[in-house]
Amino acid sequence: MYEYILRRLGFGLMTMLGVSIIVFVLMRVLPGDPLVAIFGMEGFTKLTAEDRAHYMAELGLSDPLVVQYLKWMGDVVTGELGRSFFRDESVADMIVRRGPLSVEIGVLSVVISWLLGLPVGIISALRPNTVADTGARIMSILFLAVPGFWLGILIVLALLFQFGYKAPLTGVPLWVDPWANLQIVIGPALVLGVGQAAYIARMARSSLLEVIREDYVRTARAKGVIERLVVNRHALPNALLPVITLSGVLMGIVLGGSIPIEQAFGVPGLGRAMITAVIERDVMVMQNLVFLYSFVFVLVNVLVDVTYAWFDPRIHYQ
Amino acid sequence: MTDMQAYSPSPPASSVPDDNTVLSRQARVWRGLRNFVRRNPLSAFWGVVATAILIMAIVAPLIAPHDPLKANFRRMSKPPDAQNYFGTDQIGRDNLSRVIYGSRSSLVVAIAAVLLGTTTGSLWGLASGYIGGRFDIFSQRVIEVLQSFPDLILAMAISMALGTGTWTVIVAIAITRIPFGGRVVRAVALSLKEIAYVEAARGIGASTLRIMALHILPQCVASYLILATTHLGVAIVIESALGFLGVGIPPPTPTWGNLLADSLNSGLIPPWWLVFFPGLAITITVLAFNLFGDGIRDTLDPRLRGTR
Numbered sequence: 048m049y050e051y052i053l054r055r056l057g058f059g060l061m062t063m064l065g066v067s068i069i070v071f072v073l074m075r076v077l078p079g080d081p082l083v084a085i086f087g088m089e090g091f092t093k094l095t096a097e098d099r100a101h102y103m104a105e106l107g108l109s110d111p112l113v114v115q116y117l118k119w120m121g122d123v124v125t126g127e128l129g130r131s132f133f134r135d136e137s138v139a140d141m142i143v144r145r146g147p148l149s150v151e152i153g154v155l156s157v158v159i160s161w162l163l164g165l166p167v168g169i170i171s172a173l174r175p176n177t178v179a180d181t182g183a184r185i186m187s188i189l190f191l192a193v194p195g196f197w198l199g200i201l202i203v204l205a206l207l208f209q210f211g212y213k214a215p216l217t218g219v220p221l222w223v224d225p226w227a228n229l230q231i232v233i234g235p236a237l238v239l240g241v242g243q244a245a246y247i248a249r250m251a252r253s254s255l256l257e258v259i260r261e262d263y264v265r266t267a268r269a270k271g272v273i274e275r276l277v278v279n280r281h282a283l284p285n286a287l288l289p290v291i292t293l294s295g296v297l298m299g300i301v302l303g304g305s306i307p308i309e310q311a312f313g314v315p316g317l318g319r320a321m322i323t324a325v326i327e328r329d330v331m332v333m334q335n336l337v338f339l340y341s342f343v344f345v346l347v348n349v350l351v352d353v354t355y356a357w358f359d360p361r362i363h364y365q
Numbered sequence: 366m367t368d369m370q371a372y373s374p375s376p377p378a379s380s381v382p383d384d385n386t387v388l389s390r391q392a393r394v395w396r397g398l399r400n401f402v403r404r405n406p407l408s409a410f411w412g413v414v415a416t417a418i419l420i421m422a423i424v425a426p427l428i429a430p431h432d433p434l435k436a437n438f439r440r441m442s443k444p445p446d447a448q449n450y451f452g453t454d455q456i457g458r459d460n461l462s463r464v465i466y467g468s469r470s471s472l473v474v475a476i477a478a479v480l481l482g483t484t485t486g487s488l489w490g491l492a493s494g495y496i497g498g499r500f501d502i503f504s505q506r507v508i509e510v511l512q513s514f515p516d517l518i519l520a521m522a523i524s525m526a527l528g529t530g531t532w533t534v535i536v537a538i539a540i541t542r543i544p545f546g547g548r549v550v551r552a553v554a555l556s557l558k559e560i561a562y563v564e565a566a567r568g569i570g571a572s573t574l575r576i577m578a579l580h581i582l583p584q585c586v587a588s589y590l591i592l593a594t595t596h597l598g599v600a601i602v603i604e605s606a607l608g609f610l611g612v613g614i615p616p617p618t619p620t621w622g623n624l625l626a627d628s629l630n631s632g633l634i635p636p637w638w639l640v641f642f643p644g645l646a647i648t649i650t651v652l653a654f655n656l657f658g659d660g661i662r663d664t665l666d667p668r669l670r671g672t673r
Contacts, residue, residue, distance in 0.1 A: 065510030073526040192651035194602050196609055197625060197644030204637055303517030307606045311629075321518070322610050325525045337514070337522050345513045 052353050059349040066341045067123070071116050074334045123338065129331040131324075138335045141320055149309070149316035151228070152235045153301045157294065159240025160247050165290070167244070168251025172286075173278065175256065183248060190245035195238045195304050199311030202234055235308045242304065243297045250293045255286040288359055295351030302340045401664055408660020415653040422468040431459035433466040433619050445638050452638035454627065463619040464642050468650070470620040471608075474534050475600035482539030483593045486546020491585055493547070494554030495577050501551075508544045516541045516599070517606055524607065529615045538603050542596055549592055550585050557581050587665040594658035598651040605647050621647050 108115070122128050128138040136144075167187070171180040258264065259282050267281045268274075306318035317336060324332035388396065402409040421428065431437075431449075437457035445452040451460035493504035511519070523537035557563055557580075566576050601621075607613035608622020616623055621643045628639035 061506070062509055062513050065506065066513050069510060069514075070522065073522050076526055188656065189648075189652070192598065192655055193648050194605055194644060194651075196606065197640070197647065200625070200629065200635065200640050201644070204635065204640060207634060299515040303515030304606075306517060306521075307609050310610060321521070322612075325521055325610070325612050328525065333522065333525060337518055340515060340518050341513050344515055 048356070051356055055349050055352050059345050062345055063342060066345070067120065067338060068116075070334055070337050070341075071119065074330050075112060075115075119334070123335075128335045131329055131332050133327055133329055138332055141332070142317065142335075142339065145315060145317045145320055148232065148314060149305060149318060151232045152239065152305055152309070152314070152316065155232060155236035156239035156243065156301055156305075157297075159236060160243035160297070161294070163240060164244035164247030165251055168248040168290075169255060169278070169283075171248065171252040172255035172259065180252075183252075187245040187248045190241055193242075194307075195242050196307035196311040198241075199235065199238050199308050202238065203312060206234075231312075231314055235305065235312045235314055238308055239301060239304055243294075243300060246293060246297055246300075247290060251286065251290050254289045255282060258282045258286040261285075284358070288355060291351060291355055291358070295348045298344050298347045302344055401660065405660035405663060408657050408663075411653045411656035412660065414649070415657050418468060418650050418653060419472065421465060422472045425465050425469055429459075429462035429465045431462040433458060433462040434617055442636055444636070451642045452636065454636075454639055460624075460638060460642060463624055464621070464646050467619040467621045467624055467643060468646065470531070470614055470618055471601060471604055471622070471647075471650075474531065474538065474604045474614070474620070475597055477535045478538035478604075479542060479593050479596050479600045481535065482542025483546045483589065483596060485539070486543035487550040487585060487589050487592070488546075489543070490547040490550035490552075491554045491577060491581060494551035495558055495581055496573065497558075504547065504551075508547045511540070512544045514541075517603055520603055520607060521610070521612055524612050529612070531614050534604060534607060534613050537607070538600050541603065542600070545596065546589070546592055549588050553585050553588050554581055557584055591658070591662045591665055594654065594661050597654040597658065601647060601651050601654070 110118070119129070126139055128142070130137050131141065134141075164187075167183045171183045174180055259278075264277060264282050267277050272281070305316070306321060308314075309316045309318035310322060317339075320332065321336045321340075323329070324336065435458065437453070437459075439457065440449065440453050441457045442455050443449060443453045443457075445460075449459050449461060451464060453459055454463070489504060493501045514522075519541050520534075520537040523540055524533050527533040527536065554577075563576060563580050566580050571580075604613060604620065605622035605625065608620045609625045610622075611626055613622050614620050616627070624643035625640065628635045628643070
């Protein structure tokens with residue numbers, strides 16, 4: 048088991064190395080001079096050649112690409128992460144300040160997706176082709192097609208008309224005012240969670256339908272185990288394995304989808320910071336944030352794989 | 366040959382004509398369509414909806430009641446009424462016309478991106494599966510790396526790197542589709558590699574390229590079609606998200622994502638009709654392509670029937 052975990056971590060590390068190279072190359076083939084982005088076309092033409100060289104050196108952009116890359120990797124390891132081009136704030140500070148909100152939204156949305164998707168999927172599978180099953184399937188097909196951020200704007204609009212809700216301008220940390228914090232996070236988390244719940248319900252349904260037809264489940268029924276225990280003790284644990292894996296894959300939707308949803312709800316989280324970075328062409332911020340989001344994605348999937356192997360010993364004995 | 370049967374749809378016994386008359390091509394197409402409708406009425410219905418949306422995009426200038434870019438300062442921010450069925454935006458442009466024209470850019474981007482990405486990915490997967498060895502190992506690692514980015518974030522980073530424009534958005538979305546084609550088609554190519562007829566082709570001295578193009582490729586078409594149709598919906602959602610975030614096709618071109626972005630910038634409280642209709646268009650279109658795609662998958666790959 049330890050060997051398996053180490054191997055999986057090693058794989059994850061290699062993947063992150065590849066990710067860092069792709070991110071770095073993407074952020075360095077940007078068309079145009081970064082100084083044009085910072086000073087504007089007019090300001091740029093006023094700079095002397097010396098000024099330009101000075102600013103480029105200050106931003107760390109005048110070194111050879113390999114040196115720049117290695118420096119960045121060193122920064123990533125030490126947690127320094129460089130500075131924003133436009134704001135007087137290091138990227139690390141930005142992550143510490145804005146990150147908690149985004150993390151809360153992500154974690155809460157995963158919890159919601161399980162609480163919502165699992166029961167729906169189980170009911171669907173235990174009573175296939177009934178009204179409940181059909182309803183659940185229609186809902187899950189529908190929520191696969193509804194863009195989360197659109198749902199977000201509609202919810203904000205409805206709240207606005209009903210309660211005069213206003214988008215928060217600044218984030219409130221959980222430990223300062225939990226109630227105000229919850230008001231900010233619950234909307235985005237709900238929208239993100241419902242979207243994932245649709246996938247989870249679908250997967251739980253098909254997986255449980257398959258497991259429930261297996262011989263050992265029939266054996267359990269034949270020896271007189273009551274139906275509730277057959278489902279909870281015998282069928283569910285095996286049926287849940289694919290759902291766990293799916294939840295790892297869905298992390299991509301949580302991370303990517305949270306960006307337009309944060310925008311729709313006006314949540315001052317990391318996703319908003321990324322949008323600003325793209326629009327302002329703030330290379331340092333974008334580079335580090337893309338790397339961070341991918342890191343979380345890879346890490347979660349390593350954890351999912353390890354959990355899977357823990358539940359299903361066949362995996363790590365291979 | 367057993368494997369081939371798994372990929373080609375075999376009609377149920379009742380609909381097989383008892384005399385073995387050779388049907389004309391046209392008749393076969395009609396019979397195929399009839400069988401599809403009979404077996405997947407729901408998908409067939411949504412297929413019709415998808416076709417209608419495609420036609421709407423193509424003939425947009427004929428059916429749009431107004432010019433989508435023309436401002437009308439006498440009718441600004443009007444809710445839906447008899448003159449403008451979907452209302453007007455803050456400078457009096459007709460929302461209905463903008464939604465209709467929006468379908469053009471949204472669909473062009475989605476279709477082009479899926480074709481480009483899925484084709485590249487599939488050909489890559491085909492080559493890496495059949496050739497194998499170091500090339501395969503390397504390809505697998507690259508695909509794994511590409512899959513470690515959340516789709517939307519990779520698309521955002523690429524469109525930031527390439528600058529704005531329609532092609533940028535197409536390429537950005539296409540690259541996020543490559544891994545899926547790579548994985549699925551590689552698996553098909555791997556399973557075909559050891560089949561007798563491919564071995565026979567190798568035995569009589571056919572070149573690698575010839576075997577891949579003439580013997581493996583035709584067997585991958587079903588997987589390719591399934592991939593392309595199921596990813597259209599995803600591509601539409603990514604395109605609209607990019608437009609919504611202001612990194613998609615630059616304004617004033619109306620796309621559904623741009624319309625949603627505009628709605629948020631039109632005053633303190635966004636008018637509900639500017640929010641509601643573009644999103645509804647996205648939802649219906651994605652729904653249509655998803656459900657139509659489900660039907661196509663069931664038909665082309667019967668092994669998967671009922672698993673979703």
